[in-house]
Amino acid sequence: MITEHAVLQVRPGESAAFEAAFAEASPIIASMHGYQGHSLLQCIEDDHRYLLLVEWDTLEDHTKGFRGSTEYQEWKTLLHHFYDPFPEVDHYRALAISES
Numbered sequence: 001m002i003t004e005h006a007v008l009q010v011r012p013g014e015s016a017a018f019e020a021a022f023a024e025a026s027p028i029i030a031s032m033h034g035y036q037g038h039s040l041l042q043c044i045e046d047d048h049r050y051l052l053l054v055e056w057d058t059l060e061d062h063t064k065g066f067r068g069s070t071e072y073q074e075w076k077t078l079l080h081h082f083y084d085p086f087p088e089v090d091h092y093r094a095l096a097i098s099e100s
Contacts, residue, residue: 001036004054004062006087012048018082025078028071034061059091
């Protein structure tokens with residue numbers, strides 16, 4: 001499993017509209033192959049900044065499956081106009097670290 005990490009900087013004054021659009025867009029991503037779950041966190045120090053975490057089975061489920069889908073076009077239409085700047089997306093994997 002991998003975790004997608006995206007810091008979303010929403011234009012000032014558009015947080016409420018963004019949150020409503022995100023609620024509408026959530027079922028889109030949840031329906032995708034390889035999707036495990038997601039959470040959207042709002043920054044306490046900057047209420048226009050959000051952290052999106054999405055868990056996928058594989059990197060390709062996100063980068064090729066979701067981003068290459070027609071559903072992504074709807075996601076993009078609903079959400080991408082809120083961001084300034086456009087978010088950088090990174091992917092992480094859990095490490096098996098034993099305690100000594």
